[in-house]
Amino acid sequence: MEITDIVQLIAEASDDRKAENIVALNMEELSSIADYFVICHGNNERQVQAIARSVQNALEKEDIRVxxxxxxxxxxxxxxxxxxxxxxIFHKEERHYYNLERLWGDAARVELNIHGDQRLRNDLS
Structure with a gap:
C-alpha cells in the first residue's frame, strides 16, 4: 500500500466517525517527524476517542503498525x-488553540477523497 493510500485510509476512518475538517499535509520537505500529517477534530471527548479507535482499527486491519x-x-x-x-485528532477547542495548519502553513495540502457530507461539515465549522 502506498503512503498516500494510507493517508486516504486514515481520512476515511476519521470520516466514518464524523470527524470534522479533515486535512492532510505533506510534511516531507518540512519535518523529520513524519512525511504526512492528517489533522481532524471531534466535538467532545467520546467522539475524539471513537475517531482514534476507528483510525487504529483501520490501520491494523491493513497490517499497518501503529x-x-x-x-x-x-x-x-x-x-x-x-x-x-x-x-x-483534536478536541475542537484544542484544534483552534494549537492551529497546526497555520503552524505548518508551508506544507502542501493533500487532496482527500472522502464522503460528500465532509464539505458541508467543513463549511459549518
Missing amino acids: YRLEGFEQARWVLVDTGDIVCH
Missing part, C-alpha cells in the same frame, strides 16, 4: 503514529 497512540485517555489531542504518518 507505533504510538498518545493522549487517548484525556481525549483532548490524540496522536496516532505510524512512523511515516502522524494523525492528530
Whole structure:
C-alpha cells in the first residue's frame, strides 16, 4: 500500500466517525517527524476517542503498525503514529488553540477523497 493510500485510509476512518475538517499535509520537505500529517477534530471527548479507535482499527486491519497512540485517555489531542504518518485528532477547542495548519502553513495540502457530507461539515465549522 502506498503512503498516500494510507493517508486516504486514515481520512476515511476519521470520516466514518464524523470527524470534522479533515486535512492532510505533506510534511516531507518540512519535518523529520513524519512525511504526512492528517489533522481532524471531534466535538467532545467520546467522539475524539471513537475517531482514534476507528483510525487504529483501520490501520491494523491493513497490517499497518501503529507505533504510538498518545493522549487517548484525556481525549483532548490524540496522536496516532505510524512512523511515516502522524494523525492528530483534536478536541475542537484544542484544534483552534494549537492551529497546526497555520503552524505548518508551508506544507502542501493533500487532496482527500472522502464522503460528500465532509464539505458541508467543513463549511459549518
